[in-house]
Amino acid sequence: MGIQITPSILAADFANLDRDIAAVPSADAIHVDVMDNHFVPNLTIGLPVVEAIRKRTTHDLDLHLMIEDPDRWAPEYVEAGAQSVSFHVEAAAAPVRLARELRALGAKAALGLKPATPIEPYADILAEFDKILIMTVEPGFGGQAFLDIMMPKVRRTRELIKGSGRQIALQVDGGISERTIDQAIAAGADVFVAGSAVYGADDPDAMVRSLRAHADAELHQNHVH
Ligand SMILES: O=C(CO)[C@H](O)[C@H](O)COP(=O)(O)O
Numbered sequence: 001m002g003i004q005i006t007p008s009i010l011a012a013d014f015a016n017l018d019r020d021i022a023a024v025p026s027a028d029a030i031h032v033d034v035m036d037n038h039f040v041p042n043l044t045i046g047l048p049v050v051e052a053i054r055k056r057t058t059h060d061l062d063l064h065l066m067i068e069d070p071d072r073w074a075p076e077y078v079e080a081g082a083q084s085v086s087f088h089v090e091a092a093a094a095p096v097r098l099a100r101e102l103r104a105l106g107a108k109a110a111l112g113l114k115p116a117t118p119i120e121p122y123a124d125i126l127a128e129f130d131k132i133l134i135m136t137v138e139p140g141f142g143g144q145a146f147l148d149i150m151m152p153k154v155r156r157t158r159e160l161i162k163g164s165g166r167q168i169a170l171q172v173d174g175g176i177s178e179r180t181i182d183q184a185i186a187a188g189a190d191v192f193v194a195g196s197a198v199y200g201a202d203d204p205d206a207m208v209r210s211l212r213a214h215a216d217a218e219l220h221q222n223h224v225h
Pocket of ligand 1: 033138139174
């Protein structure tokens with residue numbers, strides 16, 4: 001699968017989404033954070049905006065649903081044009097059923113975990129997912145400091161993925177920058193969400209390429225994964 005850099009438009013200018021999405025042609029996908037002010041204490045965008053974005057970019061859309069009742073809403077984001085949908089295990093009533101429904105609709109299904117949620121209870125259902133999303137900040141806001149204390153969980157998740165014998169991506173989200181990406185890749189992550197690092201840079205696309213170069217260099221130097 002290789003390294004993937006997915007810029008988060010949470011750090012873009014919401015009045016200029018079209019321009020800011022076009023500013024990262026080197027992105028592997030555009031990461032879209034949906035927050036409902038219930039699962040997390042912040043409110044962002046919903047289905048109509050995702051539908052509008054879908055019409056303006058050929059990039060894959062990587063949805064991250066930080067919402068209650070994903071069982072009800074996640075399939076609608078596939079209909080709106082998402083190629084990948086992450087929902088949180090803390091919020092889902094029936095994560096396996098929901099993952100199967102998303103895959104049946106043709107999307108990738110991803111399981112999200114907040115920092116205090118351990119991976120071990122979900123070891124037996126990992127194979128139902130295309131990707132595991134480990135939060136490296138408390139979800140809700142961009143621009144927070146990277147939680148390096150999550151690296152043991154990333155390592156354990158990589159081991160469980162290896163044990164499953166499946167091709168499952170391992171995404172980290174929150175505080176990823178040129179300074180922190182090395183730790184995450186050394187721990188076994190291969191998909192990186194970066195919001196403020198990308199959109200706070202003078203040249204967002206150059207930052208996407210730089211993050212990928214950092215990750216590639218760390219990967220080859222340490223022979224991780
Ligand atoms: O999911 C998120 C917050 O809940 C954001 O995607 C994440 O925080 C990325 O932003 P930054 O790179 O600025 O930390």
